């Protein structure tokens with residue numbers, strides 16, 4: 001198993017490093033004042049300091065189910081399990097499915113690939129392009145595995161989004177073989193044009209839909225969730241109990257208080273959509289100006305721009321860049337066995353325009369020195 005390159009980078013960067021590497025939200029946008037008020041209110045109630053139930057705080061589960069119902073996806077609090085970030089949701093589901101095969105996208109989210117590997121799951125990768133996965137490959141793989149992990153909205157690492165047609169096709173295949181889809185959707189609310197219906201909405205009894213407050217509010221809260229049928233959720237509870245008894249109760253109470261005022265979260269999401277869209281446009285503009293040979297597709301949401309140089313080894317490039325105080329993630333990190341050398345993931349939500357300009361110019365200088373081997 002690869003140690004997460006991204007976490008290694010986070011450990012080795014200083015305040016001076018220009019980092020396009022992590023999936024870090026813009027800290028200036030955290031609703032600090034509102035969360036502070038919620039935290040103060042919560043600390044007035046001793047119950048917030050008590051043990052909680054394993055599946056999570058009822059009030060919070062109700063709020064999350066409301067978000068689904070507002071999107072026309074019928075959900076009750078019994079369909080929700082609160083987890084310590086969506087990362088734990090992946091771990092719980094993988095422990096339950098250990099030793100099984102799983103169909104995944106290539107490239108995919110490294111944190112999920114590592115969880116699958118630790119749980120001895122054999123991963124079958126299918127090609128992902130803008131617009132969605134190759135559904136012929138998906139059909140062939142899923143027919144055997146009957147379990148898939150997809151990130152249909154503004155994927156990590158590619159930023160790609162499944163079209164409405166692909167979503168229907170995937171749902172039909174899952175239904176046809178009566179298998180299970182793990183739909184990971186931490187970026188679904190960070191759309192720049194429109195919100196897409198989840199695939200799970202079409203297959204509510206054949207899916208785990210994973211959500212998180214990490215990208216929309218704050219990752220430090222470590223609050224995510226699984227939306228699934230009661231039958232699918234029920235066997236996961238024992239795993240949750242074994243892992244940590246329950247998700248941090250203070251964080252759940254603070255969130256639940258924050259969400260009491262509906263307009264808080266709605267206006268906050270509108271703000272981050274607006275700012276991140278602008279950031280993406282700035283990053284794309286500088287890429288076109290400074291590194292026109294970098295080919296990429298503009299994402300319709302999320303936090304990442306993904307693309308490639310024709311003949312540059314991006315793993316070598318990042319090592320040189322690190323010496324000059326700039327980091328990004330080479331695409332090779334997001335594949336299991338494929339030999340992919342020239343792809344790069346850039347995060348656009350974390351750096352100032354000045355740093356983006358500076359960082360991309362440093363990359364340009366290193367490339368033009370011409371001592372980076374061909375891919």
Ligand SMILES: Cc1ncc(COP(=O)(O)O)c(C=O)c1O
Pocket residue numbers: 023084085086087088109111151156184186211212213214219223224
């Ligand atoms: C696709 C995907 N899934 C899950 C996670 C984990 O998020 P968290 O545990 O903070 O909710 C991330 C984090 O970057 C991610 O990109």
